[in-house]
Amino acid sequence: MVDECLARRVLLLTRTISGVYNEALRPLGLTVAQLNLLVIVAKRGPVSPGEVAKRLNMEKSTMSRNxxxxxDHGWLSVSPGQSGRAQVLTIESKGRKLIEKALPLWQGAQERAKALLGERGARSIHTIADTVGKQLQHE
Amino acid sequence: MVDECLARRVLLLTRTISGVYNEALRPLGLTVAQLNLLVIVAKRGPVSPGEVAKRLNMEKSTMSRNxxxxxDHGWLSVSPGQSGRAQVLTIESKGRKLIEKALPLWQGAQERAKALLGERGARSIHTIADTVGKQLQHE
DNA sequence: CGCATTGAGTTGCATGTACAACTTATGCCC
DNA sequence: GGGCATAAGTTGTACATGCAACTCAATGCG
Known part of the structure; x- marks a missing residue:
C-alpha cells in the first residue's frame, strides 16, 4: 500500500523540489510559493485573490494570508475592487525589482531540479500538471 | 518563467492530490502524511525516526513533531534505542487497527487520484519519485 | 584524562496549507 | 421592502514543513 501511494510520492517530490528552489532564493528572503504568486500578479495585471487561488487550486484563506x-513586504498592493469585498492585487515596483533579482537564482534552481527529475521526468511533470490544471478549470 | 517553474507545478500537484486523500481519510481524523508514516513503521518494524526521515527526504525536526x-494518539510508541539518544518507533495495536480502517478509504482516494492524473500520469509519478528517491540515497 | 567533534533529537520561529465559521456586500425572489 | 442565498475575504485552529540553534550522549584524539 505505502509504496503505491500517489500522495506519498507527490509529497516527497514537493519536499525535494521546492527545497531546491527555496535554498536558491533564500538570500532574497523569498520562497518559491511567494515568487510564483508575485509573478502571476505581475503578469496578469490587477487580479483578484480569488481568481489566482482558483488557478493554483489553493484555498482562499491560504491565499489571503500569503x-x-x-x-507587508511592499511587493504588491491590495486595493478594493469593483463590488462588495472584491479586491485587486497589483505589483509594486519593489516587487518587480525583486523578480529581476530572483530570476538568475530561479534559473539555477530550475536546472538543478531538472537534473534531479531527468529531462523526461521534467517534461512529464509539465504534462501532468497541465492535465490536472485543466480539469480543475472545468469544475 | 512562471509557467515553466517545476516547483509551482509540484506544489499544485501536492495541493490537489494530497487533498483527495485527506478528504477521504478525514472521517478517521487521519492525514495522508500520518498514514504513510504509520504504514512505514508498521512494515519496517522498529525503526529510528532519523532513518524514516532520510527515506522520505524529510527534516528530522518535522519527523520529530509528526x-x-x-x-499522543497512541498509534505508535517511542522507546530508547541502543545508544545515545537514539529512538525506535514501534506500531501499536491501535495503529494497526487504524490502518485496517484506513485501507478502503485510501483505495477510493487512490482511484480518484489516478483518474485526475490519468493512467500515464500516475505511472510517471511513480517513475519520477523512484528516480528522485534513489538519488537521495546515494548522497 | 580532558576536550573537540559528531550524531540524534528537540525546540523556537516562520511559512504553507486546509477546514470551519464568521463578516459583509450583492442580488434575487416574493 | 424584507428576507434568503451567494460570493469574497478574514480569522480561529491545527497540521506539515524547514532552518537555526540547542541538548546530550558517544567517540576520538592528543
Whole structure:
C-alpha cells in the first residue's frame, strides 16, 4: 500500500523540489510559493485573490494570508475592487525589482531540479500538471 | 518563467492530490502524511525516526513533531534505542487497527487520484519519485 | 584524562496549507 | 421592502514543513 501511494510520492517530490528552489532564493528572503504568486500578479495585471487561488487550486484563506505577507513586504498592493469585498492585487515596483533579482537564482534552481527529475521526468511533470490544471478549470 | 517553474507545478500537484486523500481519510481524523508514516513503521518494524526521515527526504525536526502527534494518539510508541539518544518507533495495536480502517478509504482516494492524473500520469509519478528517491540515497 | 567533534533529537520561529465559521456586500425572489 | 442565498475575504485552529540553534550522549584524539 505505502509504496503505491500517489500522495506519498507527490509529497516527497514537493519536499525535494521546492527545497531546491527555496535554498536558491533564500538570500532574497523569498520562497518559491511567494515568487510564483508575485509573478502571476505581475503578469496578469490587477487580479483578484480569488481568481489566482482558483488557478493554483489553493484555498482562499491560504491565499489571503500569503497576500498579506507580501503586502507587508511592499511587493504588491491590495486595493478594493469593483463590488462588495472584491479586491485587486497589483505589483509594486519593489516587487518587480525583486523578480529581476530572483530570476538568475530561479534559473539555477530550475536546472538543478531538472537534473534531479531527468529531462523526461521534467517534461512529464509539465504534462501532468497541465492535465490536472485543466480539469480543475472545468469544475 | 512562471509557467515553466517545476516547483509551482509540484506544489499544485501536492495541493490537489494530497487533498483527495485527506478528504477521504478525514472521517478517521487521519492525514495522508500520518498514514504513510504509520504504514512505514508498521512494515519496517522498529525503526529510528532519523532513518524514516532520510527515506522520505524529510527534516528530522518535522519527523520529530509528526512522531509526537502519533504517539499522543497512541498509534505508535517511542522507546530508547541502543545508544545515545537514539529512538525506535514501534506500531501499536491501535495503529494497526487504524490502518485496517484506513485501507478502503485510501483505495477510493487512490482511484480518484489516478483518474485526475490519468493512467500515464500516475505511472510517471511513480517513475519520477523512484528516480528522485534513489538519488537521495546515494548522497 | 580532558576536550573537540559528531550524531540524534528537540525546540523556537516562520511559512504553507486546509477546514470551519464568521463578516459583509450583492442580488434575487416574493 | 424584507428576507434568503451567494460570493469574497478574514480569522480561529491545527497540521506539515524547514532552518537555526540547542541538548546530550558517544567517540576520538592528543
Amino acid at each position: 497576500v498579506r505577507l507580501m503586502e | 512522531v509526537r502527534l502519533m504517539e
